[in-house]
Amino acid sequence: xxxxxxxxxxxxxxxxxxxxxxxxxxxxxxxxxxxxxxxxxxxxxxxxxxxxxxxxxxxxxxxxxxxxxxxxxxxxxxxxxxxxxxxxxxxxxxxxxxxxxxxxxxxxxxxxxxxxxxxxxxxxxxxxxxxxxxxxxxxxxxxxxxxxxxxxxxxxxxxxxxxxxxxxxxxxxxxxxxxxxxxxxxxxxxxxxxxxxxxxxxxxxxxxxxxxxxxxxxxxxxxxxxxxxxxxxxxxxxxxxxxxxxxxxxxxxxxxxxxxxxxxxxxxxxxxxxxxxxxxxxxxxxxxxxxxxxxxxxxxxxxxxxxxxxxxxxxxxxxxxxxxxxxxxxxxxxxxxxxxxxxxxxxxxxxxxxxxxxxxxxxxxxxxxxxxxxxxxxxxxxxxxxxxxxxxxxxxxxxxxxxxxxxxxxxxxxxxxxxxxxxxxxxxxxxxxxxxxxxxxxxxxxxxxxxxxxxxxxxxxxxxxxxxxxxx
Numbered sequence: 001x002x003x004x005x006x007x008x009x010x011x012x013x014x015x016x017x018x019x020x021x022x023x024x025x026x027x028x029x030x031x032x033x034x035x036x037x038x039x040x041x042x043x044x045x046x047x048x049x050x051x052x053x054x055x056x057x058x059x060x061x062x063x064x065x066x067x068x069x070x071x072x073x074x075x076x077x078x079x080x081x082x083x084x085x086x087x088x089x090x091x092x093x094x095x096x097x098x099x100x101x102x103x104x105x106x107x108x109x110x111x112x113x114x115x116x117x118x119x120x121x122x123x124x125x126x127x128x129x130x131x132x133x134x135x136x137x138x139x140x141x142x143x144x145x146x147x148x149x150x151x152x153x154x155x156x157x158x159x160x161x162x163x164x165x166x167x168x169x170x171x172x173x174x175x176x177x178x179x180x181x182x183x184x185x186x187x188x189x190x191x192x193x194x195x196x197x198x199x200x201x202x203x204x205x206x207x208x209x210x211x212x213x214x215x216x217x218x219x220x221x222x223x224x225x226x227x228x229x230x231x232x233x234x235x236x237x238x239x240x241x242x243x244x245x246x247x248x249x250x251x252x253x254x255x256x257x258x259x260x261x262x263x264x265x266x267x268x269x270x271x272x273x274x275x276x277x278x279x280x281x282x283x284x285x286x287x288x289x290x291x292x293x294x295x296x297x298x299x300x301x302x303x304x305x306x307x308x309x310x311x312x313x314x315x316x317x318x319x320x321x322x323x324x325x326x327x328x329x330x331x332x333x334x335x336x337x338x339x340x341x342x343x344x345x346x347x348x349x350x351x352x353x354x355x356x357x358x359x360x361x362x363x364x365x366x367x368x369x370x371x372x373x374x375x376x377x378x379x380x381x382x383x384x385x386x387x388x389x390x391x392x393x394x395x396x397x398x399x400x401x402x403x404x405x406x407x408x409x410x411x412x413x414x415x416x417x418x419x420x421x422x423x424x425x426x427x428x429x430x431x432x433x434x435x436x437x438x439x440x441x442x443x444x445x446x447x448x449x450x451x452x453x454x455x456x457x458x459x460x461x462x463x464x465x466x467x468x469x470x471x472x
Contacts (some may be wrong), residue, residue, distance in 0.1 A: 002059040004071050008078040009052035011137065015082050016045035018133045019025075022126035025203070026372055034122040037090045043212055065149065066468025067134055072145045072373075073465045076457055079137060083130045086123045091123065100436070100445035105130035107452040109219025110312060110428040113436050113445065119220070121203060128210040129220050132188065135214030135341035137455060139180050144341055151460050152391030154338055154347060158261065161252040164179060183251050191240040193251050199234045208233075212240035215341045217312030217428025224443060226299070226316050230382045234298060234315070239307050245309030246272055268348050272308070272336045275347075279331070282306040307331045310343040312428030329418070332425040343426040343455050345395055349388045356385050365440030394459045399424050402451040409440045409447065423451035 019042045024035035063071060074432050087098035097113055104111050108131045112119070143163050145319045147156045162179040208227070211219045219227070227234055243251070243370075246269035252260050280301035287300065302315040303322045308331040314321045321328060335344020373413035402420035411419065415432040422430030436445045454462060 002056040003063050003147050004074050005052055006058040007071060008074050009056075011075050011078045012045055012082055013049035013053075014136075015079060015130075015133055016042050016049065018127075018129045019045070021129045022122045025125040026122040027340065031120065031122055034120065035305050036091060037086060038122070038126075039332075040354060041089075050313075051237060060319065064468075066471070068145050068463065069464040070468055072141050072457060072461050074138060076106070076453060079130075079134060080453070086126060090120075091308075094442070096291050096446055098448050100131065100442070101127075101447035103312040105216075105218065105455055106137075107422065107426050108133040108134055108214045108216040108310075108343075108454045109426045109431070109448070109452045110219070111431050111436070111448065112218065113441065116220030124204070124207065124218075124220060128207045128216070131216035131218060132210040132214045135186055135216070135244070136455075138178065138341050139184065141375075142251060143176065143180060143248075145461070146458065147339070150384055150387065151458060151464075152350065153230050153349060153386075153388030158253075161249050161256065176284065179252070180248060182253065183248065184213065185217065186249075187240070187243055191236065194236050195327070196235055199229060200228055200230065200233050204228065208237055208406075209240070211313065213244045213341070214448070215241065215244045215309050215311040215343075215426070217426070219313045222391045223229070223463065224362060227302075227313070229337075231298060234302060238302055240247060240309050241305045241309045242273060244311070245305075245342040247337045247339040249339050265330055268336045268346075268351070271347055271351070276305045276308055279308070279327070283327070286324075296428055304331070306429075307403045307427060308334070308342075308423050309336045309340075310335065310427050312422070312426065312430065314429045325418075328427075329421050329432065332421050332427040332430055333395075335425060340419050343424070345392060349391065352385060352388050355390075372404070390456070391460055394463075397426070398451070398454055402447070405433075407445045410443050411444075412436060420451065424455040426455060437445065445446060 019038050023035065023038040023042060027040060028079065041202065080099065083093070083106055084098045084101035087093045087101045088095065091098075091101075091114075093101065093113075094359055101112060103109075105127045110127075112127075116124075142154075143159065145151070147154050147159060149164070150156055163176055191207050192209040195208055196202065200208065207219055210216065227237060227311075250269040253259075280297070280303075282302040283304060284297045295420065300322045301313045306313045306315070307321065307323055307328050310332060323331065332348055334343055335346050336342040338346045338348045359385060399420050403416045406416035406419050407413065411432065419431045420437065422428065435441070436448070
């Protein structure tokens with residue numbers, strides 16, 4: 001437990017540093033209430049994290065395998081609870097409402113009880129920075145927990161590009177966090193600068209940059225026909241949504257100029273880019289042939305990229321997404337690349353399941369033939385392939401349970417299915433927004449929070465943590 005407390009306090013310390021962003025926005029807007037609120041919370045969180053680190057750091061020891069899964073759950077709970085308090089203090093919400101807002105922001109879902117136009121500017125910045133930090137926590141836990149222990153059959157190759165230690169403390173821990181944080185921060189700042197150069201307002205550019213890198217669906221910047229009414233800025237947004245949905249290891253390979261490994265070892269990220277362009281072109285052709293509206297390739301690419309990377313922002317808020325609903329469900333459940341902030345099953349798992357199914361089909365046709373075992377040689381033992389199928393089953397089961405819960409709370413079948421897929425994969429524009437403002441709004445919000453957190457943590461981690469706690 002001391003090691004878990006120490007690392008959770010590091011999460012709290014990192015989150016407190018993020019509060020500088022909304023505090024700065026509050027100072028620029030001369031909002032006294034938000035200046036006092038974020039200032040006091042920053043001091044309180046820093047003090048609490050320092051006290052916990054000093055109290056438990058020397059007692060901490062290396063965590064067991066089960067302890068790592070408990071740690072992952074505790075880190076997310078720390079972030080959500082810490083993010084809940086500002087909503088209670090500054091927006092006078094009840095605990096359930098604040099918990100929903102905090103979990104929606106932290107998991108990069110991006111839905112809200114409130115009408116976006118009524119949200120104060122510092123709170124918009126706060127929601128954006130919570131989602132951005134949630135994206136960083138997602139990457140850190142993938143590198144430290146999910147991939148090394150092959151949760152759900154995830155790959156653990158080439159982790160040397162980012163993982164330098166599995167210990168709870170020491171310089172190697174911070175070296176690993178720096179290997180994740182520096183490109184994440186650098187790419188966010190690069191996106192921000194490009195959007196500013198292209199004429200986007202500073203606040204809108206900041207929200208868009210953090211949303212793109214964390215694949216967050218909270219982006220209340222639409223004015224008129226589209227996101228920015230600025231074609232160049234929208235192309236930039238597409239590019240950085242794709243960056244957010246591709247592998248951080250792939251990015252590190254590019255920075256390290258290891259171009260020989262880009263195609264041989266990490267085809268998943270390239271496949272995600274090809275799929276976004278191909279499906280976007282297909283949707284554009286279909287809509288262009290069946291609609292009286294002018295051919296708008298940019299809009300279709302934007303909506304496809306937003307859905308597949310699980311960002312969940314619609315190019316034109318006055319209209320529904322240009323992606324057909326059934327295709328949107330498939331893209332959201334599939335997600336993008338491993339080692340990214342995107343949700344969903346991930347293309348790696350889908351690819352392995354497809355290859356494994358084809359191999360099984362060949363064995364049905366030629367039961368006595370000696371077939372190549374390259375699938376297991378390349379992607380690990382048969383146990384890893386079984387783990388992928390187990391994860392897929394649990395993902396579908398969780399989606400069905402989510403749909404059942406929404407149906408019990410009064411949603412129609414279509415809304416319940418869409419909200420379940422959207423919550424589990426963190427795709428904001430698939431979640432029925434009006435449902436949380438209805439009769440059972442708080443209960444629906446709490447259920448959305450539970451499904452979204454299960455999707456970010458991956459249900460296998462939650463089950464493993466429960467199993468470890470029960471054995472103690």
